[in-house]
Amino acid sequence: MTVTRDRMISGTLKFHLFLCVVFIFAPIIGSFVFSLNSDRFPSLPLGSFSTEWYRLIWEDPFVWAGFFNTMIVGFCVAVIATVLGFGGAYTDYRYKFFGKQIYMALALLPPTIPVVILGLAMLAYLSRIGLSGDLYSIIIAHGVMCSPFAMAIIRLRLSQMDPDLEAAAWNLGGNEWVTLRHVVLPFTFPAIIASLFITMAVSFDEFAVAWFVSGLHETLPVKVLGFLQGQVSPRINAIGSLAFVSSISLIVLAQMLLRTPSTRSRSASED
Amino acid sequence: MQNTPIVAFDQVNKSFGNFVAVENVSFEIGRGEFLAIMGSSGCGKTTTLRMLAGLEAPSQGRILLDGEEVGDKPTWSRDTPMVWQSLALFPFLTVQENVEFGLKMRKVPRKERIERARKWLDRLGILEFADRNIAQLSGGQRQRVALARSLVTEPKILLLDEPLSALDAHLKVRMQSVLSNLQKDLGITFVYVTHSMSEAFSMADRVIIMSRGKVEQIGTPEEIFHHPTNRFVAEFLGSSNIFTGVISSVNGDTLSVRTKEGVFEIRNQKKLEKQAGDSISFTVRSEQLKLDLEDSKPLLNSIVATVVGEEFSGAMANIFLETADGLELQVQKPHEEIRKLGVRHNRNVVAYFDPDQCHILSEG
Numbered sequence: 001m002t003v004t005r006d007r008m009i010s011g012t013l014k015f016h017l018f019l020c021v022v023f024i025f026a027p028i029i030g031s032f033v034f035s036l037n038s039d040r041f042p043s044l045p046l047g048s049f050s051t052e053w054y055r056l057i058w059e060d061p062f063v064w065a066g067f068f069n070t071m072i073v074g075f076c077v078a079v080i081a082t083v084l085g086f087g088g089a090y091t092d093y094r095y096k097f098f099g100k101q102i103y104m105a106l107a108l109l110p111p112t113i114p115v116v117i118l119g120l121a122m123l124a125y126l127s128r129i130g131l132s133g134d135l136y137s138i139i140i141a142h143g144v145m146c147s148p149f150a151m152a153i154i155r156l157r158l159s160q161m162d163p164d165l166e167a168a169a170w171n172l173g174g175n176e177w178v179t180l181r182h183v184v185l186p187f188t189f190p191a192i193i194a195s196l197f198i199t200m201a202v203s204f205d206e207f208a209v210a211w212f213v214s215g216l217h218e219t220l221p222v223k224v225l226g227f228l229q230g231q232v233s234p235r236i237n238a239i240g241s242l243a244f245v246s247s248i249s250l251i252v253l254a255q256m257l258l259r260t261p262s263t264r265s266r267s268a269s270e271d
Numbered sequence: 272m273q274n275t276p277i278v279a280f281d282q283v284n285k286s287f288g289n290f291v292a293v294e295n296v297s298f299e300i301g302r303g304e305f306l307a308i309m310g311s312s313g314c315g316k317t318t319t320l321r322m323l324a325g326l327e328a329p330s331q332g333r334i335l336l337d338g339e340e341v342g343d344k345p346t347w348s349r350d351t352p353m354v355w356q357s358l359a360l361f362p363f364l365t366v367q368e369n370v371e372f373g374l375k376m377r378k379v380p381r382k383e384r385i386e387r388a389r390k391w392l393d394r395l396g397i398l399e400f401a402d403r404n405i406a407q408l409s410g411g412q413r414q415r416v417a418l419a420r421s422l423v424t425e426p427k428i429l430l431l432d433e434p435l436s437a438l439d440a441h442l443k444v445r446m447q448s449v450l451s452n453l454q455k456d457l458g459i460t461f462v463y464v465t466h467s468m469s470e471a472f473s474m475a476d477r478v479i480i481m482s483r484g485k486v487e488q489i490g491t492p493e494e495i496f497h498h499p500t501n502r503f504v505a506e507f508l509g510s511s512n513i514f515t516g517v518i519s520s521v522n523g524d525t526l527s528v529r530t531k532e533g534v535f536e537i538r539n540q541k542k543l544e545k546q547a548g549d550s551i552s553f554t555v556r557s558e559q560l561k562l563d564l565e566d567s568k569p570l571l572n573s574i575v576a577t578v579v580g581e582e583f584s585g586a587m588a589n590i591f592l593e594t595a596d597g598l599e600l601q602v603q604k605p606h607e608e609i610r611k612l613g614v615r616h617n618r619n620v621v622a623y624f625d626p627d628q629c630h631i632l633s634e635g
Contacts, residue, residue: 167326168359170346172420173376182375186363 027146028244035237053238063239066223069135073219077142078200084143085150085195087155092151093158094166108148118145119212126213133215141209146199153198153258157191158184194254201250205243222252275338277302277428277460278323283332285318292318292354296332300462302427305454307463307475311507317432317486321390323462324430325349337427347376351422353430356437358413361410362406363509366392366416367401371624373424378438390392391419395449410440418453428460435470447474467510480504488626500633507555512600513553514634518547526551526625535572538626543633552632559628562590562612565619578616581609590614592622 034042038050057063088107092100110118122141131140165187168180176186185192209222214222220243227236276299285293293315300306308316309568321327322334334341341349354375360369370388379387392398395415400408408416431450435443451474454461465471471478472492480487480495480503488495488504495564499505505513516530522543528535537553539545553562557600565575575590583589588609592600599621614620 124574162357162359164355164357164359165361167346168353168355169361169372169376171324171326171351171353172373173350173424174372175345175347178376182372189363209312227281 003156026123028240031237032241032244034234035241037234038233042237045153047079048089057235057238060235062223062233063220065222066218069214069217070221071140071220073138073142073210074203075198076139077146078196079144080139081146081150081199081203082154082192082195084147085152086145086154086188086192088151089154089158089188090180092155093161093179107151110145114161115145115206115208120210122209123212129186132213133217135214135217137215138217138219141213141270142201142203142206145206145209146202149202150195153195154191155190157258161187190257194257197250197257201247201254204250211237237262276300276335278462279333279335280319280323281333281335283322283329283334285322285327285330290577292486293322293329296481296484296486298479298486298489300428300460303458303460305451305461305463305474305476306479306480307465307471307477308479309465309471309617310481310487311466313483314481315355316466318482319481320353320430320432320464320497324351324353326353350424350426351428351430352424352426352552354417354421354434356433358417358434358437360413360416360420362405362513364405365401366397366403366405366408369405369416370419370423377424387423388419391423394421394574410438411446413443413614414438414446415449422453422457426459428462429454431461431463433465436465438627439557443470446583450474472501480507482507498630499554502552503630505552505632510554510556511550511559512557514554514629515550515552518545518549518551520547521545528553532574532594532598535629536626537572537629537631539631540567540627542630543634545631553629554632555624557589557601560600560602560622560624562602562604562609562614563621563623564612565621570621570623572626573620573621574598574600575621578614578618578620581614592620603626 030042033046035053036051037046037050038052040049043222088104092104095101119141122137122144123132126137126140131137161184166183169183170176171188174182191200206219207225210219211222218226220239223234224239227233227239278300280296280298283293283296284291284589296315296319308319310316318327322329323336325341325344325348329344336349336351364372364471364505367385367388368389372584374384374387377613384515389401394402395418397412397415397419400412400416405413417434435446438446447470450461450463452581454474461474463471463475464606475492477489477491477605479489484501488500489505490498495504495507499508499510502513502515514528514530514532514535516535518526518529521526521530524539526537526539526545526568528537545551564571574594576594578590580592582591583606586606586607590602590604590609592602594600602622
């Protein structure tokens with residue numbers, strides 16, 4: 001009796017999960033399907049299969065310019081945010097000091113601020129100090145946005161580190177800097193790589209803040225808005241599909257990196 | 272240099288905020304000695320060890336290492352490797368790389384490093400695992416890696432912080448003999464922190480017993496076991512036959528002690544300065560306490576008590592008694608003798624002892 005009821009509950013839950021996934025992914029899949037459709041407007045029934053829209057964006061120098069800007073920003077942001085995030089996470093792991101709670105809360109704050117407000121504030125601030133309207137403006141703004149993600153990822157990894165590990169390295173003759181390089185960095189390495197991927201993906205997709213501070217140096221998401229304002233073109237579906245594939249690959253890679261080592265270290269710390 | 276102790280603690284204090292972890296601790300450790308520091312958790316034994324390692328700086332007092340005052344010299348500038356309770360092996364390095372770590376930190380050239388690490392792996396019988404990951408090793412193998420990693424720099428002193436606590440009983444005994452043999456072969460000083468009496472007493476040349484940050488007694492296992500200086504040590508070592516009272520008269524070496532349980536005659540074997548009116552505590556070892564049935568003739572130094580429990584281990588039986596006043600006594604006798612006597616649960620019996628077979632606690 002209980003078995004059948006459990007099976008029913010589990011079946012219902014599975015179906016519910018399936019519906020949720022469909023709901024979330026339907027627009028993305030739709031966009032992907034229509035990007036390969038020959039029709040000008042996204043409507044059913046579908047026309048013939050076509051890579052026309054991919055060819056058009058391939059040949060569009062503005063799309064390429066946007067793509068390069070996105071890549072440059074993405075790389076720089078990933079590195080800067082990960083370095084800052086590591087610093088924050090390590091501070092939290094190693095030190096106790098007055099006001100640490102407030103310090104940690106502030107460090108984790110940026111993602112909770114609405115992006116439009118953050119974008120506006122960034123624009124106001126950066127233009128006042130003469131740093132707005134260039135590619136590095138986006139890098140600065142995205143660095144602020146992404147560091148907390150990096151910090152969260154690296155902090156999670158550090159929380160799995162035996163506190164005796166660093167002390168053991170000191171005890172064996174390594175000073176604090178040497179230990180940081182030979183023990184803390186290797187231990188957190190998977191999380192550092194994962195953080196690079198995830199912060200890059202976040203920067204890659206981010207539109208609002210980039211739109212505010214970028215000036216003439218538009219990233220791809222900003223470019224997409226430009227397209228939309230002019231005309232509705234299936235090229236957007238093509239760009240969207242490519243952007244989705246690259247972001248999701250970065251996230252999946254990060255997940256894989258975060259998973260393997262944590263299970264390994266858990267089995268190691270069992271006894 | 273040979274005659275100076277390798278370690279000397281001189282009136283060392285350590286407090287964390289308002290909490291005093293170690294108070295006025297002084298002792299010396301000789302070269303090549305196996306010293307165990309023993310006590311229950313929070314007694315300050317680990318803090319003492321960490322100060323010796325340089326992981327904590329003393330709040331007051333001096334610590335001399337090899338004749339040199341180390342004070343707050345950081346751990347990486349000392350040669351005081353430690354074997355950790357958690358082992359603290361580096362999970363991202365292989366066994367070989369773990370062992371090489373200390374040499375790498377000392378900038379030993381690669382070739383020499385590999386050779387020396389392999390020598391120690393071989394010595395501890397784990398050379399075949401050199402290229403394995405730490406996660407692939409068993410508990411006992413990891414223990415050996417931890418030992419090899421600490422010994423590879425060939426230090427004069429090795430610190431061990433409850434290294435065997437995670438092992439099962441069988442492996443524990445095996446590792447104890449590995450450790451004792453290693454210490455004898457190497458001739459270096461081992462400082463071993465533990466809460467386990469069997470570990471401390473089976474391996475150490477001398478034992479320090481600590482409680483609440485203070486040293487309670489220092490001595491060889493023999494001395495401590497047979498002559499605990501105070502009530503704490505006696506209780507800590509599991510002795511339950513502790514009598515407390517006031518001396519009513521002194522007659523040469525014989526003291527009459529009035530306690531709640533009656534008047535006892537005891538021999539002052541160590542000729543301690545005692546006079547009538549002094550308060551005094553003494554113990555009688557459980558195997559020296561004799562037992563008889565209640566209805567037999569009156570005896571010297573006898574106590575009437577009720578049997579409240581029995582425990583059998585091999586050929587020996589432990590009988591737990593309680594007097595009307597609530598004093599707990601423990602008698603150890605061969606199983607056979609207990610059976611003949613007809614001792615049973617809830618039965619009243621008479622426990623008695625010889626005046627020569629009690630031990631006076633010197634510190635009250």
